[in-house]
Amino acid sequence: MASIYRLQCKTQSYDWGKLGDVSKVAAYAKASGTAVDNDKPYAELWMGTHPNAPSIVMDDKNTSLRDLVKDNVNLSTKAVYEQYNSDLPFLFKILSIRKALSIQAHPDKTLGARLFKEFPQIYKDPNHKPEMAVALTPFEALCGFRPLEEIAKHMETYPELAELIGNDICNEFRSRVKDNGSSTSEGDIAQNKELLKKVFAGLMTSSEEEVKKLLSKLIARLNDSKADDTISKLLIRLDQQYPGGDVGVFSSLMLNYVVMEPGQAIFLGANEPHAYLSGDCVECMAASDNVVRAGLTPKFKDVDVLVNMLTYRYGSAESQKMTPVKFADHSNLYDPPIDEFAVIWTKLNGGETEKHQSIEGPSILIVTSGSGKLSGETDKNTFDLKEGYVYFVGANTPIVAEAAESGLEFYRAYSVATN
Incomplete structure (x- = not known):
């Protein structure tokens, strides 16, 4: 069966998002046929199986990515399929931020389960939500306590x-x-x-x-x-x-003010305070929507829970940034200390090619700039790569990307089994 599938992904419109004509979220969504209103804020593009904005396979049947993954164990590997209950364990996003998001933290698994049990109308699932952000444009955030x-x-x-x-x-x-x-x-x-x-x-x-x-x-x-x-x-x-x-x-005044250039990343573990302030980023997180808020928001603030859940680690702004490792000739790997996901950033000049060896788990990639071609050794088809195009890549599929004259840049989130 095929192992590479192009996806249409849904946007989320929140007040803090950039307006359509300058939002990367809107530009990327437009690439797969979403109509864009330039007066509307486009805050997030969701790539994955989360029920609040599930991705759709661009085929004759408009198959949901969730159904594709659930019905084809080999696209995940048996180990990943069983470990994560036949679903993807991560949610991949693009964020375009016009004004500051709320000061917030995400619960660990124990606290997430308790909050879900006690307040299911506020906390919608029992999972934890570690997340990572990689800057697409100059990016500002508050992250962790200052020295x-x-x-x-x-x-x-x-x-x-x-x-x-x-x-x-x-x-x-x-x-x-x-x-x-x-x-x-x-x-x-x-x-x-x-x-x-x-x-x-x-x-x-x-x-x-x-x-x-x-x-x-x-x-x-x-x-x-x-x-x-x-x-x-x-x-x-x-x-x-x-x-x-x-x-x-x-x-x-108590949290680190962190400024990132494109390609720099921060990892936000459970129970760490943070707030994104401005810019565009690639974000990946465990498949959860649990947020405890306490400031810069008109939404419900759960101050007591936030104050008691934090680790109160303190350190410099620079210490919040991740150090990537080399994945391939033109690719860096951001591998946070959690099980659910890692992210690869590939950047090619015109005419260059890059091969990713097979990954023992499912992945999703998005083209963030440039254009080119994608092929998979187990899939005879060749696929167009253009800004905003999103693909699901099944497990154990080596891929080759070739940049057109304009160059090519894409991000790829994946998960492998840890059992």
């Missing part, structure tokens, strides 16, 4: 933050950081995390009235002083995007 020294400094530079958290807690924190902030002993790190949790809880559980009053005071002060540093400009921008006093604006 403790930076947080302590922000309490002084932005006194409104200290007033909101409580000066007693902030004084305790600054004293602790001065004495033990850079300690590498396990005991000191554990105590530092406990105090960091106390500080973050003080911030996130502040009254709406206090947040609104102090944020208004902070933004007015920054505008009056014509503050031009990166963090102050970020605070002003986030306040403009979420006016009315959102505690998430203050959170950016």
Whole structure:
């Protein structure tokens, strides 16, 4: 049977998405026949079997990818098929971000199962949701807690933050950081995390009235002083995007501000705070939609769950970035420390070719720029590669990609069995 199938993938329209004429999500969706409205925000393109936006095989029957995978065990391998209940374990996405997403974290499997059992109307499945983002364009995010020294400094530079958290807690924190902030002993790190949790809880559980009053005071002060540093400009921008006093604006003083160039990546494990701010990225995650939010959002905020679930790891912005390894001559592999997925980035100049050896599991690839041809050694057909084209590739299928004169760039997510 065939092992390579072209897919039509669905978009999600959220308020934070880029408008149609500048959204990569819209451009890629248009390539497979989706009509695009240039006044509508196109936030996400979903590639996979998730029931909220399932991909469709572009054949005469409009077969769902879910049915294709379920009905053909060899496309996954028996091991992957059994480990993930005849489904794909990952959801592959393109995101186009016009304004900041919510400050959020994703539960681990234990917490995900409990939240699903207790609040199924909010948390829709029992799975965890580790995720990885690879920048397609210059990309900004908040990711993980800043070094403790930076947080302590922000309490002084932005006194409104200290007033909101409580000066007693902030004084305790600054004293602790001065004495033990850079300690590498396990005991000191554990105590530092406990105090960091106390500080973050003080911030996130502040009254709406206090947040609104102090944020208004902070933004007015920054505008009056014509503050031009990166963090102050970020605070002003986030306040403009979420006016009315959102505690998430203050959170950016505690979380790392990460800037990525195309091809750079971050991995967001369970129980780690983050928020995407702007740009376009390729994202891959475990097949779940569980999100615990606590800021920069009009949606339901589950502050107590978020405060208690976080790991409170702290470190530099650069430490949040992943280091890829070589996969083939023109390909890099991003392989996060989880079972469900890894992602390959292939970039070819005009006329170059690249071979991917067979992978013992299913994969999905999307062309993000350029054009060319795709062939598989177990599939006699040749397939067009154009910007926005998406293909499902069955397990154990070596593929060869050849770039046209314009060059070629594509990303490929895959999963293999771990049992």
